Amino acid sequence: MNNCLIAKAATASSAPPFIESAEIAERHSAYLADESRFRGRAERLAFPESEAALAALLKAASEAGAPVTLSGARTGITGGAVPASGWLLGFERMNRVLAMAEDSDTGSFRIVCQPGLTLEALARSLARRNFEGSEQWPEAARKTLERFRAARAFFLPPDPTEQSASLGGMVACNASGARSFGYGPVRAYVNRLRLALIGGAVLDLRRGQARAGEDGAFLLRLPGGAERSGRIPSYRQPAVKNAAGYFARPGMDLLDLFIGSEGTLAAFSEIELSLEPAPETILGAIGFFPGEDDALEFVRNARKNHAGPEANPLGRLLAIEYFDGRSLDLLRAQKARQGGASHIPAFPASARAAVYVETGTSEAQLEDRAEALMEMLQASGSSPDEAWTATTGRETEILKAFRHALPEAVNQIIGERAQAHPGLTKLGTDFAVPDGAVEDLIRAYRDTLDNAGLEYVLFGHLGDNHLHANILPRTPDEYSRGKALYMDLARKAVELGGTVSAEHGIGKLKKELLKIMYGVSGIDAMRAVKRVFDPQMLLNRGNLFDA
Numbered sequence: 215m216n217n218c219l220i221a222k223a224a225t226a227s228s229a230p231p232f233i234e235s236a237e238i239a240e241r242h243s244a245y246l247a248d249e250s251r252f253r254g255r256a257e258r259l260a261f262p263e264s265e266a267a268l269a270a271l272l273k274a275a276s277e278a279g280a281p282v283t284l285s286g287a288r289t290g291i292t293g294g295a296v297p298a299s300g301w302l303l304g305f306e307r308m309n310r311v312l313a314m315a316e317d318s319d320t321g322s323f324r325i326v327c328q329p330g331l332t333l334e335a336l337a338r339s340l341a342r343r344n345f346e347g348s349e350q351w352p353e354a355a356r357k358t359l360e361r362f363r364a365a366r367a368f369f370l371p372p373d374p375t376e377q378s379a380s381l382g383g384m385v386a387c388n389a390s391g392a393r394s395f396g397y398g399p400v401r402a403y404v405n406r407l408r409l410a411l412i413g414g415a416v417l418d419l420r421r422g423q424a425r426a427g428e429d430g431a432f433l434l435r436l437p438g439g440a441e442r443s444g445r446i447p448s449y450r451q452p453a454v455k456n457a458a459g460y461f462a463r464p465g466m467d468l469l470d471l472f473i474g475s476e477g478t479l480a481a482f483s484e485i486e487l488s489l490e491p492a493p494e495t496i497l498g499a500i501g502f503f504p505g506e507d508d509a510l511e512f513v514r515n516a517r518k519n520h521a522g523p524e525a526n527p528l529g530r531l532l533a534i535e536y537f538d539g540r541s542l543d544l545l546r547a548q549k550a551r552q553g554g555a556s557h558i559p560a561f562p563a564s565a566r567a568a569v570y571v572e573t574g575t576s577e578a579q580l581e582d583r584a585e586a587l588m589e590m591l592q593a594s595g596s597s598p599d600e601a602w603t604a605t606t607g608r609e610t611e612i613l614k615a616f617r618h619a620l621p622e623a624v625n626q627i628i629g630e631r632a633q634a635h636p637g638l639t640k641l642g643t644d645f646a647v648p649d650g651a652v653e654d655l656i657r658a659y660r661d662t663l664d665n666a667g668l669e670y671v672l673f674g675h676l677g678d679n680h681l682h683a684n685i686l687p688r689t690p691d692e693y694s695r696g697k698a699l700y701m702d703l704a705r706k707a708v709e710l711g712g713t714v715s716a717e718h719g720i721g722k723l724k725k726e727l728l729k730i731m732y733g734v735s736g737i738d739a740m741r742a743v744k745r746v747f748d749p750q751m752l753l754n755r756g757n758l759f760d761a
């Protein structure tokens with residue numbers, strides 16, 4: 215394997231027509247914001263329908279010196295898809311599955327998708343084993359589809375909650391979600407990318423094809439023979455779930471550089487993903503605990519032997535999610551006033567914490583797994599009689615509704631407060647820390663936010679040592695104080711060996727946090743990598759760092 219990336223000229227095509235700024239503001243203003251509510255502006259908007267059209271747009275942008283922002287489904291919460299100016303490219307017309315292949319060694323399947331395909335559309339096609347346009351696939355792919363239809367069920371595990379997210383956005387942010395405890399983030403499933411560069415050249419990069427040198431050196435060869443050399447940053451990445459900045463390891467597979475690069479190096483035009491066999495059954499449960507320490511003890515026990523699932527009486531754990539006492543209080547209060555949480559069933563009034571777990575199992579082992587789970591809950595003070603369990607789709611929906619009710623309730627409350635104080639937003643952390651440090655981080659959250667008298671909830675992916683603190687400011691003064699404390703807490707997470715963003719990415723809103731993590735030299739090293747692929751600093755300008 216070598217360290218050279220060889221870009222080719224794209225198939226010739228004309229660029230699609232542009233929608234100009236007045237019409238964008240009038241008819242397409244949804245493209246100017248994402249779920250963070252951060253708003254931007256763009257002079258032109260276009261919807262490429264093919265890689266060739268995308269490459270033509272990126273060539274024209276380079277010639278015009280126009281900044282280009284890539285827009286997926288805009289479910290991101292860091293402003294990554296929000297344009298500051300220039301051209302905006304939407305991927306919703308590049309939304310097909312193009313082919314399917316089989317790994318003969320493992321009997322598993324891979325699919326080739328366009329980046330605008332949404333997670334929910336893909337899940338639907340996989341469940342129905344039916345792909346629109348498959349009659350036009352190459353013959354080998356059509357034969358694979360026949361075998362796929364006869365095989366057991368397969369799925370794409372990463373689940374970033376928002377099912378409307380696009381695959382392009384997910385790969386750009388290295389998205390994960392509740393099941394990343396069992397399955398890891400999307401990086402683990404990306405097998406090959408086709409990438410369109412500013413200037414219009416195209417790279418086809420398969421995992422295992424090109425590696426950086428041990429000193430981080432790599433080379434980009436452009437059509438026509440010009441070469442640019444680069445070096446992977448030498449900063450040390452934390453050994454935790456991480457979506458902050460460029461992936462960087464000596465000798466790394468160069469495919470990993472693009473995954474999680476937040477669209478700053480290239481635009482994905484095709485994404486090949488590995489599928490996983492779906493578990494026969496998923497057992498889900500929510501246990502309610504008398505105290506937060508009881509819940510933390512349960513999680514420590516549940517995580518034991520995670521590396522060897524067969525040795526774990528709970529089997530292959532997929533998700534471990536935590537809700538602190540304040541989260542439960544907020545849900546109770548919202549239910550009492552018929553707010554966002556009115557659709558979830560009542561839960562024990564005395565509970566001061568809750569944990570949601572999911573384990574993948576066979577029908578034959580289901581009873582043993584359920585029994586082991588109930589014993590483990592009881593050992594940490596949670597009554598099995600009060601636990602909610604689920605194995606069917608309907609039951610699982612209730613558990614999911616409980617999980618989703620909290621962020622919905624937070625958003626509802628903040629939405630109401632923002633009417634009185636425009637500009638007020640929630641302040642949500644996305645920090646993860648190494649094993650053994652999460653209790654320290656929880657203590658830091660509590661001490662800092664309690665002392666400041668701020669309203670907050672603590673919840674999330676405790677299995678990955680990754681908790682979201684959501685601060686709910688009531689006034690502009692609380693908002694400013696919350697922001698300052700947020701930075702202190704980010705420093706604490708980094709001090710503990712963690713990351714400032716485990717899954718949401720940095721986008722345009724968390725750049726200051728990235729500086730805490732990698733310092734000025736780390737940011738400069740990332741900027742130098744960007745210049746190799748985008749010397750004019752046009753693509754997704756303003757994401758991760760200032761151009």
Ligand SMILES: Cc1cc2nc3c(=O)[nH]c(=O)nc-3n(C[C@H](O)[C@H](O)[C@H](O)COP(=O)(O)OP(=O)(O)OC[C@H]3O[C@@H](n4cnc5c(N)ncnc54)[C@H](O)[C@@H]3O)c2cc1C
Binds near residue numbers: 248287386
């Ligand atoms: C309620 C809620 C819960 C969430 N929970 C989770 C969670 O649990 N885990 C998690 O990981 N995320 C979560 N998210 C965040 C979000 O859903 C993910 O980051 C998602 O992967 C973004 O996909 P998107 O298509 O919406 O991307 P966008 O928001 O449109 O874009 C995200 C980034 O991808 C870039 N991009 C888009 N398309 C391309 C392309 N073709 N080529 C290169 N770059 C591209 C954009 O420029 C931008 O920088 C949550 C969001 C919400 C609103």
